[in-house]
Amino acid sequence: MLAYIGRRLLSGAITIWFIATATFAGMHMVPGDPLLNDKAVTPEIRANLEKVYGLDKPVLQQYVIYLGNMARGDFGISFTQQNRSVNDIIAEHFPVSATLGLLALLFAALGGITWGAITALYRDQMPDFVIMFFVIVFVSVPSFVFAAIGQLAILQVNDWLGFSLLPVAGWGTLAHMLVPAMVLGLGTMAYLTRLMRSSMLEVADADYIRTARAKGLTPGRIFFRHQLRNAILPVVTVLGPSIASITTGGFVVELVFAIPGLGRYFIQAVQQLDYTVIMGTTVFYGAFLVLMVIAVDILYGFIDPRIQVSRAVS
Amino acid sequence: MYKAFATLHTLIRGAVLAFVTAPCALLQAAPPAVDQSKNEIAIVMSQEPQWLNTVKATDQVSFIVLDHISEGLMTYDINNELVGGVAVRWELTDDKATFWLRKDARWSDGKPVTAQDFVFAWQQVANPANAAEYAFLMRSFTNGEAIISGDMPPESLGVEALDEHTLVAHLTSPIAYFLELVTFISFRPVREDFFRAQGQRYAADADKMLSNGPFILTVWVHGASLRMEKNPHYWNSSAIRLDAINVPYITEDPNARFNLFMDNKIVMATGLDKSATSMAMQKRQKLKSFRDGSTFFIEFNHRPGRATGNLNLRRAMQSVFDADALTYKVIGLPGNIPAVSLFPEWLEGNSQRLVEDFPPPAVVLDPAQGRRYLELAKQELGVEEIPPLSLLLSDTPSSVKQAEYFQDVMMRTLGLEIRLDRQIFKQRLAKMSAGEFDLVAAGWAPDYIDTMTFADLFTSWNLNNRGRYKSKSYDQLVRQAQSTTDKYLRNQAFGKLQSLIFEDVVILPQYERGYIYVQNKQIEGVRRTRVGGDPNYNYAWIEGN
Numbered sequence: 001m002l003a004y005i006g007r008r009l010l011s012g013a014i015t016i017w018f019i020a021t022a023t024f025a026g027m028h029m030v031p032g033d034p035l036l037n038d039k040a041v042t043p044e045i046r047a048n049l050e051k052v053y054g055l056d057k058p059v060l061q062q063y064v065i066y067l068g069n070m071a072r073g074d075f076g077i078s079f080t081q082q083n084r085s086v087n088d089i090i091a092e093h094f095p096v097s098a099t100l101g102l103l104a105l106l107f108a109a110l111g112g113i114t115w116g117a118i119t120a121l122y123r124d125q126m127p128d129f130v131i132m133f134f135v136i137v138f139v140s141v142p143s144f145v146f147a148a149i150g151q152l153a154i155l156q157v158n159d160w161l162g163f164s165l166l167p168v169a170g171w172g173t174l175a176h177m178l179v180p181a182m183v184l185g186l187g188t189m190a191y192l193t194r195l196m197r198s199s200m201l202e203v204a205d206a207d208y209i210r211t212a213r214a215k216g217l218t219p220g221r222i223f224f225r226h227q228l229r230n231a232i233l234p235v236v237t238v239l240g241p242s243i244a245s246i247t248t249g250g251f252v253v254e255l256v257f258a259i260p261g262l263g264r265y266f267i268q269a270v271q272q273l274d275y276t277v278i279m280g281t282t283v284f285y286g287a288f289l290v291l292m293v294i295a296v297d298i299l300y301g302f303i304d305p306r307i308q309v310s311r312a313v314s
Numbered sequence: 315m316y317k318a319f320a321t322l323h324t325l326i327r328g329a330v331l332a333f334v335t336a337p338c339a340l341l342q343a344a345p346p347a348v349d350q351s352k353n354e355i356a357i358v359m360s361q362e363p364q365w366l367n368t369v370k371a372t373d374q375v376s377f378i379v380l381d382h383i384s385e386g387l388m389t390y391d392i393n394n395e396l397v398g399g400v401a402v403r404w405e406l407t408d409d410k411a412t413f414w415l416r417k418d419a420r421w422s423d424g425k426p427v428t429a430q431d432f433v434f435a436w437q438q439v440a441n442p443a444n445a446a447e448y449a450f451l452m453r454s455f456t457n458g459e460a461i462i463s464g465d466m467p468p469e470s471l472g473v474e475a476l477d478e479h480t481l482v483a484h485l486t487s488p489i490a491y492f493l494e495l496v497t498f499i500s501f502r503p504v505r506e507d508f509f510r511a512q513g514q515r516y517a518a519d520a521d522k523m524l525s526n527g528p529f530i531l532t533v534w535v536h537g538a539s540l541r542m543e544k545n546p547h548y549w550n551s552s553a554i555r556l557d558a559i560n561v562p563y564i565t566e567d568p569n570a571r572f573n574l575f576m577d578n579k580i581v582m583a584t585g586l587d588k589s590a591t592s593m594a595m596q597k598r599q600k601l602k603s604f605r606d607g608s609t610f611f612i613e614f615n616h617r618p619g620r621a622t623g624n625l626n627l628r629r630a631m632q633s634v635f636d637a638d639a640l641t642y643k644v645i646g647l648p649g650n651i652p653a654v655s656l657f658p659e660w661l662e663g664n665s666q667r668l669v670e671d672f673p674p675p676a677v678v679l680d681p682a683q684g685r686r687y688l689e690l691a692k693q694e695l696g697v698e699e700i701p702p703l704s705l706l707l708s709d710t711p712s713s714v715k716q717a718e719y720f721q722d723v724m725m726r727t728l729g730l731e732i733r734l735d736r737q738i739f740k741q742r743l744a745k746m747s748a749g750e751f752d753l754v755a756a757g758w759a760p761d762y763i764d765t766m767t768f769a770d771l772f773t774s775w776n777l778n779n780r781g782r783y784k785s786k787s788y789d790q791l792v793r794q795a796q797s798t799t800d801k802y803l804r805n806q807a808f809g810k811l812q813s814l815i816f817e818d819v820v821i822l823p824q825y826e827r828g829y830i831y832v833q834n835k836q837i838e839g840v841r842r843t844r845v846g847g848d849p850n851y852n853y854a855w856i857e858g859n
Contacts, residue, residue: 042450044442048444148569155576
């Protein structure tokens with residue numbers, strides 16, 4: 001088991017190194033110049049700026065310096081906010097994205113399992129059609145539309161009530177998180193609903209369900225004790241990778257709801273060609289994703305005894 | 315036994331507390347836009363301030379914060395009139411500016427603001443080690459040029475503190491607008507001992523900066539919120555009526571800002587689009603408009619080898635381009651006005667506005683004449699057809715719409731093919747600097763309140779002259795205006811420049827930018843400004859307070 005974890009961590013490290021290298025190369029290949037601003041600067045000031053950011057050195061040397069710093073956990077100083085280190089930016093803003101993401105995931109998981117179970121129970125009947133219609137809408141409509149609609153809905157409700165039931169935007173209390181988390185979780189919820197539905201239907205034809213029925217168990221008992229518990233396994237296994245994708249994918253939601261998460265910095269950095277922030281956030285997110293996948297693989301062994309991690313690789 | 319009971323008690327108490335407080339926290343209302351009892355207001359910012367260091371600040375959001383928490387020698391009052399800030403008296407000659415500082419000007423830690431604080435700040439701006447983008451402003455002082463290029467130490471800058479309260483600046487040439495210029499962020503004071511004590515972290519957090527302005531930055535949660543409280547040490551604090559300005563929201567999304575305003579969470583929402591405008595009207599909000607002082611235009615590439623270097627080709631385009639149609643029909647948002655010149659309408663002339671004293675030559679729309687110019691251009695260039703011209707623009711929906719209109723007009727009237735070259739911000743800038751365009755959708759916003767901030771744009775030595783327009787008479791006229799402080803002589807030169815820009819078709823003026831905004835009815839005295847940080851709440855007050 002330990003050897004397996006060690007091997008996985010090593011291959012994870014290689015993956016992260018690859019991500020860092022690819023990002024570094026891609027970033028330098030993107031046209032545009034990070035030091036340019038609306039107003040032109042003299043060649044002297046330009047040269048001074050390049051010196052400050054180390055851009056006066058050959059690209060290969062920049063890469064070596066960068067990797068060295070990264071190995072020590074130092075991502076450098078932001079280009080657009082020169083007195084903030086990228087480490088600070090990640091440390092301050094990732095917890096916000098993570099909180100929002102976990103809440104969104106909770107919402108998605110509860111919703112997905114519930115709706116999936118209901119659609120399976122009422123297969124090819126009205127509840128199934130209605131829910132599956134919304135599932136398709138949630139999967140296909142991008143989140144910025146729901147973000148805008150959600151915000152407008154809060155505004156209308158507050159206006160109608162005459163007081164602020166929920167804040168329109170901002171961050172700080174649970175009330176601030178509710179609607180953004182729902183919007184952020186919609187896509188994943190829809191995906192989980194479909195997964196849960198098909199898994200439920202698969203289980204419905206299993207022998208042990210028939211046996212249970214033959215024994216004369218009540219439909220409710222069959223549904224909750226046998227069908228639901230067995231069908232939920234695949235849903236639990238996809239939750240792991242979903243954690244990574246949902247906590248990192250909230251850019252639009254963060255923008256619309258004025259949430260100080262890391263997603264906004266990530267996107268703005270790309271727009272502004274803020275080299276150090278691009279590198280820092282990409283490598284951080286990459287590492288996070290890799291770790292999540294490893295964690296889930298290891299956990300499989302505990303959740304499902306049929307999967308033997310140590311034997312699987314040897 | 316007792317211990318177990320105590321633990322149980324704590325647990326139950328905790329659970330009950332959580333049960334009661336959680337819904338409370340859930341329903342806790344965010345503070346309203348105007349808090350009458352606390353005498354506070356809430357505003358929104360479009361971005362996190364990038365630099366709250368006056369030496370290096372370049373972005374608009376930082377300017378807004380800095381204009382509340384710092385003050386220069388000169389400043390603007392509630393009516394946008396230029397008045398003394400830290401300076402109580404001043405004397406301006408052709409080669410020297412002397413400022414006498416008020417003795418009651420203090421930093422937020424109670425220590426006096428001295429002439430030395432200005433000397434230190436300006437040296438820091440010029441110091442190449444800081445690589446300040448606005449370092450070029452220090453060329454106005456003797457040795458400034460040499461310091462920027464690293465040939466002389468920053469201490470040799472031609473600015474000196476005669477005593478604690480007297481500052482003398484030695485100018486390399488007469489600057490008619492010097493008093494306006496020193497209101498700019500780069501000319502704010504910085505106290506050396508505090509600056510050095512913070513090292514790299516200076517102005518990185520609220521507790522790592524000093525204020526000498528009407529407010530103090532007390533809270534700065536990066537990317538999330540800021541709070542500015544009234545500065546008790548400010549010399550004119552009796553004129554400051556608000557107790558605090560909160561910034562609980564930072565978002566780039568104009569719709570989110572408008573929704574926050576409609577939910578009564580912020581006092582102003584600006585940049586309303588069509589749907590927001592109509593919703594505001596439905597809810598009986600009073601719409602206001604503000605022009606930010608900038609001009610937008612199509613700039614030609616005048617570099618040799620470019621077809622756009624041909625005067626008759628540019629004239630052909632001038633004869634068919636209709637700025638009115640662009641402004642009113644294509645952009646179609648109230649607030650903007652068509653531009654008729656590089657110089658916006660608000661610039662002052664001799665006794666009235668500059669454009670009234672020197673009316674810009676009017677464009678006569680004449681497609682037939684345009685086609686005659688085009689024929690001439692083809693002959694001069696020795697081509698059968700003008701090759702497709704590239705129009706460089708940013709990737710925002712509104713600029714694409716404008717460019718498509720331009721493309722359509724040129725094709726319809728002249729049969730000229732325009733290819734749109736949409737680029738993201740930094741890449742558009744890179745192409746502009748490298749001259750990789752025939753036409754570029756550009757604009758200019760004033761740095762200080764004087765015609766010169768626009769006039770020197772197309773001199774051969776200005777790096778922002780991206781089309782590399784080069785004209786001896788243009789340079790000469792600008793030098794004329796720069797060599798004197800006489801209003802009449804300067805305006806005469808500007809008038810001639812304006813005609814020259816038209817005759818030579820240096821640019822095609824498009825529009826002067828304006829915004830529609832809504833403002834809370836309870837708040838008064840908000841200053842809108844074309845230079846520095848806009849809007850400004852220094853002198854604002856809540857009705858009834």
